[in-house]
Amino acid sequence: MAKAFLSSPAALLETVRERLKKLDGGALAGEAKEAEALKRLKELTEVSLEGKSAKYEALVNYLQEIGIGKKSPMRAVIFAERVPTLKWLQENLPTDLGLKPANVAILHGGLSDVEQLEIIDGFKRESSDIRVLVTGDVASEGVNLHAxxxxxxxxDIPWSLIRVExxxxxxxxxxxxxxxxxxxxLLEPDNSQFRGDLKVLTRVMExxxxxxxxxxxxxxxxxxxxVAREEEAxxxxxxxxxxxxxxxxxxxDVTSGDDFDAFFENLASDEPAKNDVPTETQIGLYATDxxxxxxALREAFxxxxxxxxxxxxxxxxxxxHSIxxxxxxxxxxQRLAYLPQSYLADRAVTKKMKLATTQFPASWNSNAPGLRSLQRGRRALPGRKPTSWVRFIRCSNGPATGRLPLFPGARSSRSGETSRMPPFS
Structure with a gap:
């Protein structure tokens, strides 16, 4: 429940409803008490959905700041863990950003493979109408969105460094x-009782x-x-x-330790020797690809x-150019026709194909195409990417915002009492 709450009111509402279904008709005293608290939480969440949360407002402001809008080519990817959060963002962002519904796409594991590929392929194309892609972690691995x-x-913040990376x-x-x-x-609750919980997740990102x-x-x-063990920790x-x-x-602490992590970090950080580039002639029947x-083509045609x-x-x-x-x-x-139609239309590979090869001459030097590719690849390794610009936006959700408190079981406006909900029920 804590993850749902920290994601969005929409995610929390679905989680509460599902939990209430499981407790329906529960005879135990503890279950009855929990059900009563959940019903009150459900009421508060439904009220909060009538407005916009502080975190959502910060998101809209930031998207406008970077230039997301009707006549702008700027694009952004928004990651969230819960599908209700994704749907909530997709429903509200077009209106608040002055966009059409087609300008905000959603991607999650509930879509078919074909639907996911169409969305990813569309987001990559310059001619696409998609300006904002809201996605779950189905797109966090093996999907390139940088084109x-x-x-x-x-x-929302994953409970895993691996997932963040x-x-x-x-x-x-x-x-x-x-x-x-x-x-x-980053959420900043006004209630000090819950500030420590959010501080942990903030520390993870920092x-x-x-x-x-x-x-x-x-x-x-x-x-x-x-990922599972990190989330458990x-x-x-x-x-x-x-x-x-x-x-x-x-x-x-990692680099100065005596475990395998320290060993591999120190091993990887060592600069390669100047003579580690091979100089022998490439072995094979053909000097180049x-x-x-x-x-091969002369044999066939x-x-x-x-x-x-x-x-x-x-x-x-x-x-x-080795092309x-x-x-x-x-x-x-006929074989190419099985590729996504949007890709075929964008690249026109059925009309003309360009084949890029890597050439490794007998005498390697700093100007060799293959060596340049290798050097570019090394610079792109994790931990060696100085190009990232990271920003943390802190979202205050105090009394001035009039929104739902930042953690389950916060103050009830009816009784004035504070009763903390089990955060991981």
């Missing part, structure tokens, strides 16, 4: 044309940012190397079973330079 976007917002990596990656702008919305440019693997801060801190310093180390491709109508594929080699191009024959066009 047209360099703004990422954590609407995975999210950030959707736009903070090789090929990004602009410095990634990563923003986290420590992740601190370690980002120091460590090869940010997950070394907790040493769990598992944070849960223990919130339930006062452990202190935050017991589960979340400083970067200096282009030579192999050229001979005799004169591959000819047009399709003359039994060729319009084969052209650009040696200086070749051709017009796909009919059988290859």
């Amino acid at each position: 047209q976007c360099h703004h990422l917002i954590h609407f 995975q999210r950030n990596g959707r736009i903070d990656r090789y090929g990004q044309r602009f410095p990634p702008q990563i923003t986290t919305l 420590r992740e940012h601190e370690a980002h440019t120091v460590l090869q693997d940010v997950a070394s801060l907790m040493g769990a190397h598992s 944070i849960r223990d801190v919130l339930m006062k079973k452990k202190s935050v310093d017991e589960v979340l180390r400083n970067p200096e 282009l030579e192999y491709l050229d001979e 005799v004169t591959p330079e000819a047009s399709l109508s003359n039994n060729g594929v319009a084969w052209t080699i650009h040696k200086e 070749a191009e051709l017009e796909p024959p009919r059988d290859l066009q």
Whole structure:
């Protein structure tokens, strides 16, 4: 329930409803008391949904600040864990940003694979109408969202450093044309009773940012190397079973330790020797990939330079760039047709294909294309990305806002009494 509450009123409302269904007809005294408290919480949450939360208002202000609007090409990715939160954002953001409903897309695990691919592919295209993508962690791993976007917002905070790093990596990656702008919305409750709980999650984000440019693997801060184990550790801190310093180390503690995390961090930070680049001649029948491709096509088409109508594929080699191009024959066009239609329309690969190869000459030097690619790849490794610009926006939710308190079981306006709900029920 704590995760739902910290995500949005919409997420909390669904969680409360589901919990009440499970307690329906419960005969135990404890269950009856919990059901009564949940019903009151449900009433408060329903009232809060009639307005906008402080965190939501901070999000809208920030999106407007970076230029999200009707006539702007600017785009942003917003991550949240709960599907009700995503739907709530998708429903409200178009009106508050002056956008059309089609300008705000939603992505979560409940969509089919085809629907997810269409949304991701659309967000990548310059011609797409999507300006804001609200997504769950289904897009936090293995999805590239950096082609047209360099703004990422954590609407809620994952209880895992691994998950934070995975999210950030959707736009903070090789090929990004602009410095990634990563923003986290941090809640600041007016009630000191709950301030410590939010402070723990704030510490997670701040420590992740601190370690980002120091460590090869940010997950070394907790040493769990598992999303589930990291979440369990944070849960223990919130339930006062452990202190935050017991589960979340400083970067200096990691590198100076005597465990495997310290070993691998120190090993990875060592500068490679100057003679670690191979100088021997590449072993193989062909000196380059282009030579192999050229001979293979000549076996198949005799004169591959000819047009399709003359039994060729319009084969052209650009040696200086290690690139070749051709017009796909009919059988290859049929295979390409299985790719997403939006991709085919955007790239027109059924009409002309460009093949990029990596060339490794016998004498490697700093100007070799292959070596330059290797060096770019090394600079893009986790912990070596100095381009990220991280911002924390603190959202006060005190009496002036008139919103729902920031944690379950806060003050009841009817009785004036404070009764804390079990935060992890």
